Amino acid sequence: MPRMKLYNYYRSSAAYRVRIALNLKGLSWDHVGVHLLKREHRNTEYLALNPAGLVPTLIDDDGTTLTQSLAIIEYLEETKAGTPPLLPKDPAARAYVRSLAMALACDVHPLNNVRVLNYITGELGATDAQKSAWIAHWIEIGLDAFEKVLLQSGLSGQFCYGDLPTMADCVLVPQVFSARRFNVDVSKFPRVAAIESLCNTLPAFIGAHPKNQSDFAP
Amino acid sequence: MPRMKLYNYYRSSAAYRVRIALNLKGLSWDHVGVHLLKREHRNTEYLALNPAGLVPTLIDDDGTTLTQSLAIIEYLEETKAGTPPLLPKDPAARAYVRSLAMALACDVHPLNNVRVLNYITGELGATDAQKSAWIAHWIEIGLDAFEKVLLQSGLSGQFCYGDLPTMADCVLVPQVFSARRFNVDVSKFPRVAAIESLCNTLPAFIGAHPKNQSDFAP
Numbered sequence: 001m002p003r004m005k006l007y008n009y010y011r012s013s014a015a016y017r018v019r020i021a022l023n024l025k026g027l028s029w030d031h032v033g034v035h036l037l038k039r040e041h042r043n044t045e046y047l048a049l050n051p052a053g054l055v056p057t058l059i060d061d062d063g064t065t066l067t068q069s070l071a072i073i074e075y076l077e078e079t080k081a082g083t084p085p086l087l088p089k090d091p092a093a094r095a096y097v098r099s100l101a102m103a104l105a106c107d108v109h110p111l112n113n114v115r116v117l118n119y120i121t122g123e124l125g126a127t128d129a130q131k132s133a134w135i136a137h138w139i140e141i142g143l144d145a146f147e148k149v150l151l152q153s154g155l156s157g158q159f160c161y162g163d164l165p166t167m168a169d170c171v172l173v174p175q176v177f178s179a180r181r182f183n184v185d186v187s188k189f190p191r192v193a194a195i196e197s198l199c200n201t202l203p204a205f206i207g208a209h210p211k212n213q214s215d216f217a218p
Numbered sequence: 219m220p221r222m223k224l225y226n227y228y229r230s231s232a233a234y235r236v237r238i239a240l241n242l243k244g245l246s247w248d249h250v251g252v253h254l255l256k257r258e259h260r261n262t263e264y265l266a267l268n269p270a271g272l273v274p275t276l277i278d279d280d281g282t283t284l285t286q287s288l289a290i291i292e293y294l295e296e297t298k299a300g301t302p303p304l305l306p307k308d309p310a311a312r313a314y315v316r317s318l319a320m321a322l323a324c325d326v327h328p329l330n331n332v333r334v335l336n337y338i339t340g341e342l343g344a345t346d347a348q349k350s351a352w353i354a355h356w357i358e359i360g361l362d363a364f365e366k367v368l369l370q371s372g373l374s375g376q377f378c379y380g381d382l383p384t385m386a387d388c389v390l391v392p393q394v395f396s397a398r399r400f401n402v403d404v405s406k407f408p409r410v411a412a413i414e415s416l417c418n419t420l421p422a423f424i425g426a427h428p429k430n431q432s433d434f435a436p
Contacts, residue, residue, distance in 0.1 A: 048370075051363055051366035051367050051370055052321060052325065052363035052366075052367065053363070054325065060310075064310045064313075066310075066313050066314075066317070067317045067321075068316065068317035068320040068321060068324070070316070070320060070324075071313045071314075071316035071317040071320055072313065074312070074313065074316060075309055075310070075312070075313035078309040078312065079309045091293055091296040091297045092278075092282045092284075092293070094292070094293070094296065095282075095284050095289045095290065095292065095293035096284075096289075098286065098288070098289035098292060099284070099285045099286035099289040102286040102288060102289055102323075102324075103270060103285075103286060105320075105324055106286070106288075106320075106323055106324045106327075106328055107270065107272065107328055107331075109324075110324055110325055110328045110329060111328060111329065111334065113325075116329065119352070119355070120338070120342060123348070123351070123352075123355075124338060124342050124344055124348060124352075126342055130341070130342060133341070134337070134341075134342075137337070137341075145269055145270035145271070148269035148270075149269045149270065152266075152269055
């Protein structure tokens with residue numbers, strides 16, 4: 001049977017989330033590079049798989065084509081029986097974990113996508129300094145809210161929810177990677193920083209790190 | 219038993235999605251207004267429910283507090299047995315419907331949130347014309363990709379997926395409402411326009427429309 005293929009860009013947060021999820025579930029997959037800066041996501045071939053021209057796209061071993069990182073993770077959860085779960089069982093807890101994932105995937109990450117940054121520097125004439133401030137602003141607001149939710153809910157343990165990694169950690173770790181890249185002081189969010197630090201000692205997270213991808217460019 | 223309470227703002231797309239889902243499922247709920255322009259989402263009382271200060275928040279009849287519109291819809295799907303489903307049964311189809319919902323909820327809507335618009339007109343000095351162009355730009359890109367996915371997949375019927383409404387329609391209709399508000403020519407996306415037009419003849423969608431909310435202001 002063919003292996004799963006993840007159309008991928010080493011630095012894409014959305015692809016990074018799926019890499020973590022695949023690894024946590026112990027699934028084998030092949031990395032297919034889609035170089036965003038070379039605009040390979042706008043190639044006819046890639047647009048046929050993913051008409052929105054965004055990464056990632058996962059091709060399951062039966063040929064099913066899947067897009068949108070969180071929809072892909074839910075699919076893996078529903079179809080890969082016997083692999084470690086990335087959502088708890090209780091519906092309220094599941095909703096809580098999903099809300100953590102979406103708080104970053106919906107409210108933070110889309111604002112810092114390459115096409116958005118190109119628009120603010122192009123059409124809106126933002127300077128490089130303004131672009132950096134924009135990126136850091138949305139990450140700080142997002143991580144600040146995330147930290148408050150973790151503390152207020154009392155539901156975090158070693159990970160975002162309890163003592164096992166979930167979909168929320170799959171989203172948090174790439175967001176913190178991006179935060180550091182844009183010089184956000186992550187130590188202002190100690191619960192977030194502790195969780196990220198533990199995650200990054202685990203093989204599933206290490207294997208998914210941008211620097212460990214075949215298309216990594218320093 | 220107390221009824222569900224939806225903390226709500228008539229014009230919020232995210233709240234509008236949940237109103238549609240609640241209505242499609244035939245659930246009874248009370249509208250609690252959170253006036254965003256009066257900054258009621260930053261009140262201490264509201265922040266205790268939703269530390270990110272965003273709408274909607276749903277309080278279930280057993281007191282469970284839920285945030286993030288798509289996580290709320292998934293929760294309703296998992297807990298309200300016997301109500302019409304908003305996701306199909308097959309995992310690949312579920313992933314497809316979720317990916318449609320997320321294509322708008324993650325890649326379009328967050329860019330046009332009030333706080334983002336305030337940033338581009340404030341910190342980045344965008345004019346009102348530039349703000350309107352920004353809003354229309356992201357909606358057009360998003361609806362264009364959405365239309366292409368619907369056509370390419372061949373999976374739409376009277377609704378986004380087949381002939382029954384799903385989570386994807388719950389997200390599409392508020393996005394098209396927003397498109398019209400900002401003078402996007404929705405007729406460029408005929409499949410989207412036809413689906414929205416049908417949805418807006420159904421009581422569940424009519425009841426969820428901004429103009430039919432108790433806090434509506436013309």
